[in-house]
Every structure is written in C-alpha cells, then in structure tokens.
Amino acid sequence: MTDPIRFNDGASYERYMGVWSQLAGAAFLDWLAPASGRRWLDVGCGNGAFTELLAWRCAPSALHGIDPSAAQLAFARTRATLRDAELCEGDAMTLPYPDDHVDAAVMPLVIFFVPEPALGVAEMVRVVRAGGLVAAYAWDMHGGGFPYHAVQREMRELGAVVPAPPRPEASRREVMEALWRDAGLIDVECHQLTVQRTFASFDEYWATIVGWDAVGRTIATMSPAASAQLQDRLRASLPADDHGRITYSARANAVQGRVPEPPAPR
Structure with missing residues (x-):
C-alpha cells in the first residue's frame, strides 16, 4: 500500500505539475468555450495553476477556489491575477457554499483524489445554478496519459x-x-x-521529477545503482x-454537463 499523496509545496508542484495543468x-x-462574466468555482484549486487561467481567459464576475492544502493555497495567493479571488481551505465533498452560488464549477485534475467522486460531483451540482456548467478534466491514468507515466512504469519495473x-x-x-x-x-x-x-534537457526533466516530494522521497529510498538504472531507462524511453x-x-x-432547469409550473 502506498502512502497518500500530499501537496504541501506549491513551488515544487508548479514545476512538476503546474505547467502541465495549464497546458x-x-x-x-x-x-468549453465559456462565456465571460460568469461566477466560477475551482474545486481542488491547489496552487492556482488552473484558477489563474480562469482569471486570464474567462473575465469572471466572481472567482472562488477551494483546496484542502493550506500550503498550496498560500502559493496560489502569491499569483497577482488571483488577488481578487476568494480562496479557502475545504473539502470537495462538503463545499462551504450555499445552493445556486455560482454559474460554473470545475474540478481540474482532482476527481481521482476525491475519496467519493460521486459525492464531489453532487456537491458541484448543488452549488451551481440551474442551467449552469459542471465540468472536469483528469489525466487518463489507465490509458497511459499521465505526464509522468514513463517514470511510474520504470519505477515499478525496478520494484x-x-x-x-x-x-x-x-x-x-x-x-x-456515468458520474455526470x-x-x-x-x-x-x-x-x-x-x-x-x-x-530543455534530461537534467531539467530529472530535477523536476525528484523535486516533487511524493516522487523524490520514493527515489531517495532506492539504491544508487537502482537510481542510476532508472535514469538510464528514462533516457532510453524519452x-x-x-x-x-x-x-x-x-x-x-x-x-x-449542465444543471437542469426546474420544470415550469403548471
């Protein structure tokens, strides 16, 4: 059984995943091609990588972000584009917002971290107004789409x-x-x-990998020979x-998907 992945360093996450997240x-x-002027909620906003895109591209009338990591939120608050965003610490399965609070809710690269994904989706539906947008994207973990799939594959091969x-x-x-x-x-x-x-180079790639705590700690437990072998195998595969x-x-x-409008009164 693996230790749970924790996100406690916004800067290292930015190098490891923030760039991929914004791409x-x-x-x-x-x-999505969303209209401007909407009230947005970013569920699992982390260090603000995607929230910043919402601020840049969607001209939101209000922008909210929620995440369980205080450290990630602290990094998000350093982004100048998010100075007017309301960022708070909380749980995707118990969103601290009233019903019909926003026009759109999005869960970027988060749904596989939610212990009960259906509950997380239900909470987004609850806080989005009728006719509003509920959306998400997630790395295709089973299809090999994760950006560091090669790292994971080679690490498993080495035990x-x-x-x-x-x-x-x-x-x-x-x-x-089906969840939607x-x-x-x-x-x-x-x-x-x-x-x-x-x-820019393999060295930059390697530094990005080991610089993120969850992977760096695991590689640090490997013998020097195994670590060197891992690098050789990655050089060959990339x-x-x-x-x-x-x-x-x-x-x-x-x-x-859209939240349905209530039936018209008879």
Whole structure:
C-alpha cells in the first residue's frame, strides 16, 4: 500500500505539475468555450495553476477556489491575477457554499483524489445554478496519459512502490460520463485532451521529477545503482532531440454537463 499523496509545496508542484495543468487547462477551456462574466468555482484549486487561467481567459464576475492544502493555497495567493479571488481551505465533498452560488464549477485534475467522486460531483451540482456548467478534466491514468507515466512504469519495473491517487479509475472516460449522468446533469459531453511539453534537457526533466516530494522521497529510498538504472531507462524511453531537448505528450479525459432547469409550473 502506498502512502497518500500530499501537496504541501506549491513551488515544487508548479514545476512538476503546474505547467502541465495549464497546458491541459488551456485545451480544456478551448473545448468549453465559456462565456465571460460568469461566477466560477475551482474545486481542488491547489496552487492556482488552473484558477489563474480562469482569471486570464474567462473575465469572471466572481472567482472562488477551494483546496484542502493550506500550503498550496498560500502559493496560489502569491499569483497577482488571483488577488481578487476568494480562496479557502475545504473539502470537495462538503463545499462551504450555499445552493445556486455560482454559474460554473470545475474540478481540474482532482476527481481521482476525491475519496467519493460521486459525492464531489453532487456537491458541484448543488452549488451551481440551474442551467449552469459542471465540468472536469483528469489525466487518463489507465490509458497511459499521465505526464509522468514513463517514470511510474520504470519505477515499478525496478520494484519501487509508486505513489498513486486513491481513485485512479475515476479518470476513465466512461466513469466520468456515468458520474455526470448519475448526478442528473444534462447535455453531457466527453472529450480527450492531448498536450505536449518540452524540457530543455534530461537534467531539467530529472530535477523536476525528484523535486516533487511524493516522487523524490520514493527515489531517495532506492539504491544508487537502482537510481542510476532508472535514469538510464528514462533516457532510453524519452529520447532527446539534437539539442538535448525532451518533448512528449500527455492525455486527459474531460467531461461537461449542465444543471437542469426546474420544470415550469403548471
């Protein structure tokens, strides 16, 4: 059994996942094509990587973010674009907002961390007004779409215990679609996002991996020989170009739906 993944360092998370989050988030917003002026809620906003995109691209009339990590929220508050956002500490399964509080709620790269994903979706439905948007995107963990899938694969091959989210199955497209339909949402649509990131060198890639606590701690428990072997295997599976750069893709599944309008009075 692996230790739970904890997000206690906004800066290291920014290097490890924040860049990927914004790449996927931009593609996600391209797909949603939301109208400006909405009241938004970012559930599991973390260090604000996606919340910042909402501020930049959606001209929100109000912007809320919630996350269980005080350290991640502290980093989010350093982003100038989020100075007017309301960021608070809390649980995705018990959102501290009244009914019909926002026009849109989104869960970016979070649903596989929610112990009861259906409850998290139900809470988003509750706080979004009738006709409003409920959406999410998540790395395709089972389909090999996670940005560091190669790292996880090679670590497992070497016998290391790889940190993993508690509910990876929630990232499956069919599971996400079922969660949205079961929550009573209408006009449910799914989409696959593919994004690409370039690292200047293998050294930058390696530093990014070991700089995040959840992975760095695991690699630190490996013998020097095993660590060196891991690097060799990663170099082979992620070949560099003529300039030493490493470029590869990651995939995420996305879903959106609308909160139904109440029936018209007879």
